[in-house]
Amino acid sequence: MASHRRPKQPSRARAYVLTGAAATAVVLSAQVNAHAAPAQPNKNEVKAQVDKLLEEQEQSTEKYNGAKERADQLRKQADQLQDQVARGQEQLNELASGLAAVAGDQYRHAGVDPSMQLMLSSDPDKYLDQASSFDQAASTQTATLKALQEQQRRLEQQKREAATVLAELDSRTQELNGARSTAQSKLAEAQRLLSTVSAADRASIVRGDDGSASRSASRVDPASLPAASGAAKVAVDAALSRQGLDYVSGATGPNTFDCSGLMVWAYAKAGVSLPRTSQAQAGAGVSVGTDWHNAQPGDLVIYKSDRSHVAMYIGNGMVVHAPKAGDVVKVMKVDAISINVIRRV
Missing domain, CATH: 3.90.1720.10 (endopeptidase domain like (from Nostoc punctiforme))
Structure with missing residues (x-):
């Protein structure tokens, strides 16, 4: 009768060798896969992302356009207001000088009583003429003072307007720079995505869904x-x-x-x-x-x-x-x- 022997089992050492070899093969396979060329990006996915980025880029561009238009207007307005302030200051200085001259003349005549001046005058008619001129000078001083006060008020208003315009201009300039930076970053990201697809797919994405070639279209x-x-x-x-x-x-x-x-x-x-x-x-x-x-x-x-x-x-x-x-x-x-x-x- 034939004897039925149990198949000989591999030794524990041999089992470890086989297991180690299998593990090594897995690791090597993973490394090869990791260094293999990446899969070609899906054209439709890239197109969707590029379209979204370009739409956001256009939104930022229009924001930039609006900010630039307003900044240009404000810059022009600020220049005009600063010119007005400079002219207003010159007028204020002229009025102040005129007022000082009238006040000095009054001061020189105010030290002697008018009746005494009349008695001491060798020429009463001349004195009366001078007195009339003095009254006119006093009236001029009053008018000049009023003009000076009005010019001061107007100048302060112009300064406040100029300060407000310059503050808004600064805000618009910051908005302008921010919108431009955003538009540029969106465009750069879209270009990076386009570089991941083939030239044919890139051209197809750029020209849009209508399929008409940009430059060669009729x-x-x-x-x-x-x-x-x-x-x-x-x-x-x-x-x-x-x-x-x-x-x-x-x-x-x-x-x-x-x-x-x-x-x-x-x-x-x-x-x-x-x-x-x-x-x-x-x-x-x-x-x-x-x-x-x-x-x-x-x-x-x-x-x-x-x-x-x-x-x-x-x-x-x-x-x-x-x-x-x-x-x-x-x-x-x-x-x-x-x-x-x-x-x-």
């Missing part, structure tokens, strides 16, 4: 659009002439633009002055509501709940605009973005 010919007239026609033609030029934060032309800067530049060609920011442009002219079917060429189309983007209606359901950093002036469908309000300039 241009819209103004002759193919509904007729406009007056300032609107000039503005539409001017804006369309900038197709293909770069978007640059804070730029108002003639060769680079941000969204509101394009509107300012185009309407300036028609002799119309627009506010600098998209938020302020949302109050320009008269409202046409939110239905783009009521829009006419030249109307300003304000987008998003915060009114941080603006374009110009050109007809046929299209607008021309400066979209975002990395893109260029081009056309898009008027309702591609949520419309906030349409304004007729």
Whole structure:
């Protein structure tokens, strides 16, 4: 009868060797994986993040534009007020000098009683003439004193106004610097994210969902659009002439633009002055509501709940605009973005 022997078990030492080898293999595998090339970022995820960053960058840009416009106004106002203060001080000094001269003349005559002066005078008629002049000098002194007091009051008011304007200017300058820094950081982060995807995906993300290549897209010919007239026609033609030029934060032309800067530049060609920011442009002219079917060429189309983007209606359901950093002036469908309000300039 065959004997049934139990299989020989590996020794405890051999088991430890095998276990150690397996552990080493796991560690080496983990190290290799750790140094392997990272997985290619998901294009859609990158696009979503980049779009959000560029939207925030545009918001900061419009905040910067508004702060800069106000700072420029305040700087001009402060210069005018400081000039007024300087002129006011000169006038005050002149009035004070005139008052001192009249007061000195009074003092010299006040030491002798008028009746005694008359008796001692060798020429009574001359004295009476002098007395009349003295009365006139006293009257002049009173008028000069009143003018001096009024000038002092006016000068103090001008100084207070200048101080208030300079304080606001300082605040606006800080806001300006903060908005510019934020816009630059958002743009830098968007560029960093774009650098993580392929060149083809990067171009696709930058040009947007409409799929039209930024620089090679066919241009819209103004002759193919509904007729406009007056300032609107000039503005539409001017804006369309900038197709293909770069978007640059804070730029108002003639060769680079941000969204509101394009509107300012185009309407300036028609002799119309627009506010600098998209938020302020949302109050320009008269409202046409939110239905783009009521829009006419030249109307300003304000987008998003915060009114941080603006374009110009050109007809046929299209607008021309400066979209975002990395893109260029081009056309898009008027309702591609949520419309906030349409304004007729």
